[in-house]
Amino acid sequence: MSLPVSPLAPKGGFPKLPEIDGVRFASVEANVKYRGRDDVMLAEICEDASISGTFTRSKTRAAPVLWCQENLAMGAQSGGSAIVVNSGNANAFTGTHGLTGASAMATSAAETLGINPRNVYVASTGVIGEPLPIDRITGKMGELRDRLDAKNAEAAARAIMTTDTYAKGATTSVDLGARVQIAGFAKGSGMIAPDMATMLVFIFTDAKIDQSVLQEIVSANTDLTFNAITVDSDTSTSDTLVVTATGRADMDAITTFNDPRAAVFAAALQSVMLDLAHQVVRDGEGATKFVEITVKGAADNGAAKTVALSIANSPLVKTAIAGEDPNWGRVVMAIGKAGEEADRDQLSIWFGDILVADKGWVSPDYREEDGAEYMKAQDLKITADIGVSEGQATVWTCDLTNQYIAINADYRS
Amino acid sequence: MSLPVSPLAPKGGFPKLPEIDGVRFASVEANVKYRGRDDVMLAEICEDASISGTFTRSKTRAAPVLWCQENLAMGAQSGGSAIVVNSGNANAFTGTHGLTGASAMATSAAETLGINPRNVYVASTGVIGEPLPIDRITGKMGELRDRLDAKNAEAAARAIMTTDTYAKGATTSVDLGARVQIAGFAKGSGMIAPDMATMLVFIFTDAKIDQSVLQEIVSANTDLTFNAITVDSDTSTSDTLVVTATGRADMDAITTFNDPRAAVFAAALQSVMLDLAHQVVRDGEGATKFVEITVKGAADNGAAKTVALSIANSPLVKTAIAGEDPNWGRVVMAIGKAGEEADRDQLSIWFGDILVADKGWVSPDYREEDGAEYMKAQDLKITADIGVSEGQATVWTCDLTNQYIAINADYRS
Numbered sequence: 001m002s003l004p005v006s007p008l009a010p011k012g013g014f015p016k017l018p019e020i021d022g023v024r025f026a027s028v029e030a031n032v033k034y035r036g037r038d039d040v041m042l043a044e045i046c047e048d049a050s051i052s053g054t055f056t057r058s059k060t061r062a063a064p065v066l067w068c069q070e071n072l073a074m075g076a077q078s079g080g081s082a083i084v085v086n087s088g089n090a091n092a093f094t095g096t097h098g099l100t101g102a103s104a105m106a107t108s109a110a111e112t113l114g115i116n117p118r119n120v121y122v123a124s125t126g127v128i129g130e131p132l133p134i135d136r137i138t139g140k141m142g143e144l145r146d147r148l149d150a151k152n153a154e155a156a157a158r159a160i161m162t163t164d165t166y167a168k169g170a171t172t173s174v175d176l177g178a179r180v181q182i183a184g185f186a187k188g189s190g191m192i193a194p195d196m197a198t199m200l201v202f203i204f205t206d207a208k209i210d211q212s213v214l215q216e217i218v219s220a221n222t223d224l225t226f227n228a229i230t231v232d233s234d235t236s237t238s239d240t241l242v243v244t245a246t247g248r249a250d251m252d253a254i255t256t257f258n259d260p261r262a263a264v265f266a267a268a269l270q271s272v273m274l275d276l277a278h279q280v281v282r283d284g285e286g287a288t289k290f291v292e293i294t295v296k297g298a299a300d301n302g303a304a305k306t307v308a309l310s311i312a313n314s315p316l317v318k319t320a321i322a323g324e325d326p327n328w329g330r331v332v333m334a335i336g337k338a339g340e341e342a343d344r345d346q347l348s349i350w351f352g353d354i355l356v357a358d359k360g361w362v363s364p365d366y367r368e369e370d371g372a373e374y375m376k377a378q379d380l381k382i383t384a385d386i387g388v389s390e391g392q393a394t395v396w397t398c399d400l401t402n403q404y405i406a407i408n409a410d411y412r413s
Numbered sequence: 414m415s416l417p418v419s420p421l422a423p424k425g426g427f428p429k430l431p432e433i434d435g436v437r438f439a440s441v442e443a444n445v446k447y448r449g450r451d452d453v454m455l456a457e458i459c460e461d462a463s464i465s466g467t468f469t470r471s472k473t474r475a476a477p478v479l480w481c482q483e484n485l486a487m488g489a490q491s492g493g494s495a496i497v498v499n500s501g502n503a504n505a506f507t508g509t510h511g512l513t514g515a516s517a518m519a520t521s522a523a524e525t526l527g528i529n530p531r532n533v534y535v536a537s538t539g540v541i542g543e544p545l546p547i548d549r550i551t552g553k554m555g556e557l558r559d560r561l562d563a564k565n566a567e568a569a570a571r572a573i574m575t576t577d578t579y580a581k582g583a584t585t586s587v588d589l590g591a592r593v594q595i596a597g598f599a600k601g602s603g604m605i606a607p608d609m610a611t612m613l614v615f616i617f618t619d620a621k622i623d624q625s626v627l628q629e630i631v632s633a634n635t636d637l638t639f640n641a642i643t644v645d646s647d648t649s650t651s652d653t654l655v656v657t658a659t660g661r662a663d664m665d666a667i668t669t670f671n672d673p674r675a676a677v678f679a680a681a682l683q684s685v686m687l688d689l690a691h692q693v694v695r696d697g698e699g700a701t702k703f704v705e706i707t708v709k710g711a712a713d714n715g716a717a718k719t720v721a722l723s724i725a726n727s728p729l730v731k732t733a734i735a736g737e738d739p740n741w742g743r744v745v746m747a748i749g750k751a752g753e754e755a756d757r758d759q760l761s762i763w764f765g766d767i768l769v770a771d772k773g774w775v776s777p778d779y780r781e782e783d784g785a786e787y788m789k790a791q792d793l794k795i796t797a798d799i800g801v802s803e804g805q806a807t808v809w810t811c812d813l814t815n816q817y818i819a820i821n822a823d824y825r826s
Contacts, residue, residue, distance in 0.1 A: 060749030060757045093745045095758065095774035128742040129775045315728070315813075316821055323822030329541040332506050336473030344473045345508065361508035362542045400728075401822070405815045408729060409736030 008282035017183040022046035022246025025152035027159035033088025038159035042144040045081040052215035056239035063098030077116035091124035101132035108138035157185035170275035174268035178251040186276040208247040209254040225273040286403030298391030303340040305393035310338035318400035326371025346387025421695035430596040435459035435659025438565035440572035446501025451572035455557040458494040465628035469652035476511030490529035504537035514545035521551035570598035583688035587681035591664040621660040622667040638686040699816030711804030716753040718806035723751035731813035739784025759800025
């Protein structure tokens with residue numbers, strides 16, 4: 001099936017990504033599953049780059065995820081690095097065959113590029129439980145090498161799409177002594193039976209920064225970006241984020257988190273991560289509304305995030321939003337079920353700037369028609385103050401529509 | 414809107430409930446919100462009955478729930494007891510007005526019946542955030558008293574319905590020295606914007622049993638029945654279960670859990686609770702499939718239940734079931750995201766008796782057409798062995814269909 005582009009897609013289309021010194025991309029049509037489009041991408045990364053990653057916490061995570069986590073645990077080997085990704089087959093829940101496939105993809109890329117296989121990061125996305133057609137991927141490795149070019153980031157972003165309705169890219173630059181570029185792309189959250197949502201994100205920068213500092217920044221940023229979005233509360237077996245810093249910028253290396261430039265870089269990287277995270281939500285299956293949910297007044301920030309995600313994942317809240325219904329009672333319900341401390345009689349809720357509920361009851365000034373008018377907007381904000389302490393968090397989600405059911409129930413692969 | 418009766422409704426309609434010695438019911442049309450149907454019910458209970466209850470753990474629970482919990486904490490007062498319930502207005506999130514309303518309902522019933530208000534249990538279900546029209550309810554109390562009759566259980570069951578598509582009743586009997594009757598009714602899980610799903614359950618028996626033993630049995634049974642069902646993962650602010658034992662049966666009282674008759678009674682009560690719990694799932698919005706999910710091989714029973722509920726609440730699993738898609742990959746995903754220990758390479762999954770996945774990969778004998786044929790059935794069983802230890806749990810749910818979205822998004826109240 002071919003889905004129309006999400007109405008929430010960025011208006012400008014895929015952004016023009018800058019070339020990142022030290023990184024070249026290639027993509028190719030390998031017919032892993034799809035026909036008539038590229039479905040394997042290769043990123044070649046220069047020597048001495050810092051590579052960090054975060055991954056799904058699923059207990060049934062896929063073999064490529066385990067391979068990457070082992071790479072990070074072992075630390076960088078000498079020489080260059082690479083990332084190989086295929087779409088159409090997730091290489092997940094395929095027993096010992098899974099690790100064989102991930103290892104073969106890495107080894108093939110390593111031999112072709114003359115680097116250590118343990119410097120090769122692999123990811124697979126698509127159908128699960130089917131054996132990966134390894135030869136189709138490894139057989140294209142020479143062609144991929146020949147096509148490598150720093151200009152190919154957008155083509156690489158398209159090669160990793162599954163049922164995404166648009167390719168997702170983001171970029172920024174920041175002054176760290178030198179002008180440093182940050183650019184990345186992501187896929188998700190499209191899915192089609194029997195596929196699962198998987199989110200893959202690859203970000204590149206020419207910043208010079210130690211791997212340990214980069215990893216610390218990436219992990220902290222992930223909590224506030226990719227781990228603060230939800231489409232349907234279902235967690236993929238393959239979620240992968242890899243951030244590569246080539247170190248080619250003309251700057252002194254950032255070697256400690258206490259370097260004041262670390263915070264500057266972290267903020268710039270976070271803006272790219274947040275942009276990509278929002279684009280993933282905006283491509284949620286069947287989405288017609290993009291919703292920012294902020295919870296204030298919680299016992300701590302963690303409690304605030306739990307409550308915010310309880311609202312964001314509630315099918316009743318999400319269907320009310322789809323129906324443009326200012327149904328604040330369902331927000332109360334979702335706060336109540338979250339399990340975190342909340343003071344019902346201090347609870348206040350805003351839709352946008354409209355105070356809907358004030359200290360435990362509907363606000364005396366609230367008019368239902370104001371709420372109904374607000375809910376017609378495409379981008380919505382819901383804020384709740386749960387009246388306990390100072391904890392705060394923001395998460396992002398989309399609505400739950402008939403089209404979500406159609407994509408996941410009515411269509412068969 | 415008027416919904417068609419769920420295709421999963423029990424074929425025989427509402428069961429014939431036996432009269433329970435010591436309990437009389439009445440219902441009346443009070444126009445709390447609905448027109449042309451009874452919407453308030455009164456149950457009068459004899460002196461010296463044992464009354465126990467379990468309630469929502471929501472942090473935003475409604476005033477009637479708080480009232481009932483206070484009753485139980487204070488212990489039974491001398492004299493008779495009563496239960497008063499209205500539909501159409503949940504008396505939830507209504508500030509201090511909420512407790513005023515719950516108190517007024519209890520006081521009015523108490524004065525009319527000549528009993529202590531603290532022996533009156535109240536429940537309200539329907540719209541939230543709107544002030545309860547107390548006078549409409551209290552003004553009907555005399556009429557309710559005049560209509561009290563042991564034969565009126567079915568009419569009482571109908572008076573507490575909101576958007577349920579059928580009234581839910583269940584009964585059994587058990588020999589505890591005397592033949593003891595158990596009968597009860599429930600409402601849920603229908604909802605309509607801006608209502609929330611609320612589940613109310615009232616069960617009556619003439620067994621003679623101490624309140625403390627009864628409460629212990631009810632609490633333990635709830636974990637395996639009402640707390641093991643889910644329609645959409647959203648927890649009501651008003652969920653209430655009250656079990657009343659009148660003690661009128663000609664038997665020696667059960668005064669300790671060690672009395673061998675306690676286990677016999679507990680099992681009989683559990684069968685009624687489970688029957689009602691299943692009927693609530695079978696009336697889940699838009700449901701076309703009833704699904705039993707069993708998880709084995711978990712670290713302990715609690716872990717098994719967490720994993721089973723992760724499967725039961727997954728929108729991807731529920732939409733696959735709606736689409737009759739034997740999508741075991743989504744079951745793997747839901748197990749993985751549950752956060753409990755699982756051994757991916759020991760994981761096995763059955764659809765009915767069909768072994769689909771065996772020790773970490775699709776079973777060599779599995780044929781997709783067998784799975785697809787099985788999924789056409791109305792009642793389905795999914796079993797997963799997660800290969801860690803001996804923990805086991807079973808939960809029940811329904812599928813997620815377009816009709817769920819229609820009920821909760823497209824229609825406005």
